[in-house]
Amino acid sequence: MAAAGSDLDDLVTRARDGSARAVAQLISLVEDGSPRVRDLAAALAPHTGHAVVVGLTGSPGVGKSTTTSALVSALRADDRRVGVLAVDPSSPFSGGALLGDRVRMSEHATDPGVFIRSMATRGHLGGLAAAAPQALRVLDAAGCDVVLVETVGVGQSEVEVVALADTTVVLLAPGMGDGIQAAKAGVLEIADVFCVNKADREGADATVRELQNAMSMARRESGPGWRTPVVRTVASAGQGVDELMAAVDAHRAWMVEHGRGDEGRRRRARAEIEAIALADLRAQLRAVSGSAALDALAGEVAGGELDPFAAADRLREAAVDDG
Amino acid sequence: MAAAGSDLDDLVTRARDGSARAVAQLISLVEDGSPRVRDLAAALAPHTGHAVVVGLTGSPGVGKSTTTSALVSALRADDRRVGVLAVDPSSPFSGGALLGDRVRMSEHATDPGVFIRSMATRGHLGGLAAAAPQALRVLDAAGCDVVLVETVGVGQSEVEVVALADTTVVLLAPGMGDGIQAAKAGVLEIADVFCVNKADREGADATVRELQNAMSMARRESGPGWRTPVVRTVASAGQGVDELMAAVDAHRAWMVEHGRGDEGRRRRARAEIEAIALADLRAQLRAVSGSAALDALAGEVAGGELDPFAAADRLREAAVDDG
Numbered sequence: 001m002a003a004a005g006s007d008l009d010d011l012v013t014r015a016r017d018g019s020a021r022a023v024a025q026l027i028s029l030v031e032d033g034s035p036r037v038r039d040l041a042a043a044l045a046p047h048t049g050h051a052v053v054v055g056l057t058g059s060p061g062v063g064k065s066t067t068t069s070a071l072v073s074a075l076r077a078d079d080r081r082v083g084v085l086a087v088d089p090s091s092p093f094s095g096g097a098l099l100g101d102r103v104r105m106s107e108h109a110t111d112p113g114v115f116i117r118s119m120a121t122r123g124h125l126g127g128l129a130a131a132a133p134q135a136l137r138v139l140d141a142a143g144c145d146v147v148l149v150e151t152v153g154v155g156q157s158e159v160e161v162v163a164l165a166d167t168t169v170v171l172l173a174p175g176m177g178d179g180i181q182a183a184k185a186g187v188l189e190i191a192d193v194f195c196v197n198k199a200d201r202e203g204a205d206a207t208v209r210e211l212q213n214a215m216s217m218a219r220r221e222s223g224p225g226w227r228t229p230v231v232r233t234v235a236s237a238g239q240g241v242d243e244l245m246a247a248v249d250a251h252r253a254w255m256v257e258h259g260r261g262d263e264g265r266r267r268r269a270r271a272e273i274e275a276i277a278l279a280d281l282r283a284q285l286r287a288v289s290g291s292a293a294l295d296a297l298a299g300e301v302a303g304g305e306l307d308p309f310a311a312a313d314r315l316r317e318a319a320v321d322d323g
Numbered sequence: 324m325a326a327a328g329s330d331l332d333d334l335v336t337r338a339r340d341g342s343a344r345a346v347a348q349l350i351s352l353v354e355d356g357s358p359r360v361r362d363l364a365a366a367l368a369p370h371t372g373h374a375v376v377v378g379l380t381g382s383p384g385v386g387k388s389t390t391t392s393a394l395v396s397a398l399r400a401d402d403r404r405v406g407v408l409a410v411d412p413s414s415p416f417s418g419g420a421l422l423g424d425r426v427r428m429s430e431h432a433t434d435p436g437v438f439i440r441s442m443a444t445r446g447h448l449g450g451l452a453a454a455a456p457q458a459l460r461v462l463d464a465a466g467c468d469v470v471l472v473e474t475v476g477v478g479q480s481e482v483e484v485v486a487l488a489d490t491t492v493v494l495l496a497p498g499m500g501d502g503i504q505a506a507k508a509g510v511l512e513i514a515d516v517f518c519v520n521k522a523d524r525e526g527a528d529a530t531v532r533e534l535q536n537a538m539s540m541a542r543r544e545s546g547p548g549w550r551t552p553v554v555r556t557v558a559s560a561g562q563g564v565d566e567l568m569a570a571v572d573a574h575r576a577w578m579v580e581h582g583r584g585d586e587g588r589r590r591r592a593r594a595e596i597e598a599i600a601l602a603d604l605r606a607q608l609r610a611v612s613g614s615a616a617l618d619a620l621a622g623e624v625a626g627g628e629l630d631p632f633a634a635a636d637r638l639r640e641a642a643v644d645d646g
Contacts, residue, residue, distance in 0.1 A: 276635035
């Protein structure tokens with residue numbers, strides 16, 4: 001898959017012409033942590049800045065993939081070019097999304113206006129924080145109007161999807177946890193749009209009501225601003241999907257209107273630069289000290305012979321001495 | 324709350340004598356990222372090595388807090404001293420667990436054989452990866468036989484709980500996602516014990532069966548070893564809790580029997596040393612380059628004038644020049 005020599009410029013040109021194959025190859029380069037990602041980043045930089053990134057997150061089982069697929073249909077009906085980046089940070093060991101997602105997406109597989117890509121998070125060069133913005137840049141350069149980033153909540157991945165997206169949609173489903181659980185999961189602060197999917201199920205009204213109550217309390221604290229809407233969908237039947245898309249567009253318009261249109265892009269850039277710089281430092285640390293040295297230090301700490309701060313100092317000193 | 328001068332040795336002595344107040348003050352020092360954590364780590368190191376750490380993780384709504392509370396009761400009935408560390412990595416913005424957990428734990432609040440502590444993950448010095456092992460060390464030194472670490476899945480936090488625990492219990496509930504979702508969430512690889520809570524609900528049999536099927540397939544690939552049991556509980560009614568505790572103890576015994584008794588402790592130490600070393604490097608990076616410099620670089624990257632790798636190089640160069 002690796003591109004040799006001047007193939008890189010050629011790949012970028014073909015991706016910009018809309019070749020799905022070229023896009024896939026470029027994202028593979030990013031995902032594989034190719035040494036040529038640096039050249040690629042430089043080649044892509046001037047062609048980016050158009051795509052809007054919409055993050056979708058929520059616990060397993062809320063119907064993220066189905067909702068994403070329904071949004072793709074809605075965007076295509078509106079003649080917008082769509083990229084989908086399905087990030088699965090929940091499987092660090094097996095390292096990848098299951099076939100299921102791709103199967104559910106298969107209705108869009110032959111649409112030349114849709115690029116779909118699954119990404120694992122365990123990666124090179126700072127993991128998701130570094131690789132996903134690169135992949136987004138590829139999709140941006142390829143002419144996508146909107147890129148949907150689907151990621152599993154809850155936890156760290158939610159922070160990451162916020163760092164990636166211009167607009168963040170948090171999905172919930174009835175009966176998967178009450179209002180307290182939602183607040184506990186920290187989703188109130190990160191959602192630009194709430195989507196209660198599977199809204200034909202029992203408990204949907206209660207879920208919507210609890211969200212609205214929790215938000216009206218949060219609003220009282222934080223003052224005026226964007227009012228996070230709660231949209232009901234039955235994504236599997238296409239119900240409410242246009243309303244969801246309208247809410248996403250409304251948030252985008254609100255941000256632009258309030259002079260905050262490039263916040264998402266800057267946030268992505270900041271996270272990415274830090275992730276790359278930190279990954280370089282980490283590589284330096286690991287390469288110099290070696291995992292055998294770390295294991296020995298860990299053994300001393302585990303045995304109570306050394307405290308972890310002293311061990312960390314020794315690890316860094318070793319890096320500096322040899323570096 | 325900060326301890327001055329020789330108070331630190333005094334606090335450690337009082338914590339070892341079983342003072343809940345001293346334990347709380349010591350964990351606060353860790354959580355606040357006090358500069359004295361280094362002295363504290365050195366003071367605690369010789370007194371540790373006894374406690375077994377049991378991690379409990381699962382999606383919001385599966386009943387982690389209720390199960391944890393029921394396990395505390397079971398352990399107390401067995402006359403074991405218990406620490407509870409409720410880690411809530413899902414609320415990085417609000418920074419802490421809600422009152423709910425503590426309310427549910429309140430039956431144990433007056434038991435001198437139980438220490439309960441909630442921790443936020445956004446923290447100093449490497450966040451959870453660095454602070455939680457320190458807090459565990461405090462609870463270990465205070466004479467806990469078992470420390471239960473409760474953390475919200477799914478995602479990064481599951482990896483972290485594995486890094487912390489000797490034995491990891493993954494909780495599921497019927498109807499919150501099928502077998503594919505469980506596999507997707509990467510829990511098969513991290514669970515030492517599966518607990519299907521709310522087992523009186525419809526779908527419990529199906530959840531257990533799907534887990535067992537998925538595991539028997541996984542086993543065929545990975546060969547013989549510990550056979551992850553699936554325990555059914557109705558934690559709110561105390562049902563199955565003794566069986567859950569027995570499964571946890573059996574895993575611990577199996578690890579010791581197979582010469583792997585100190586794996587968890589070494590893993591915690593390794594993660595902690597790396598987290599501290601990396602946090603120090605990160606602090607160096609941030610302090611030298613300053614966030615204004617990073618913002619300027621992010622602006623250039625966002626505007627397509629600079630690629631992120633070049634920006635990361637500049638950030639690191641600034642750190643080296645001034646460092």
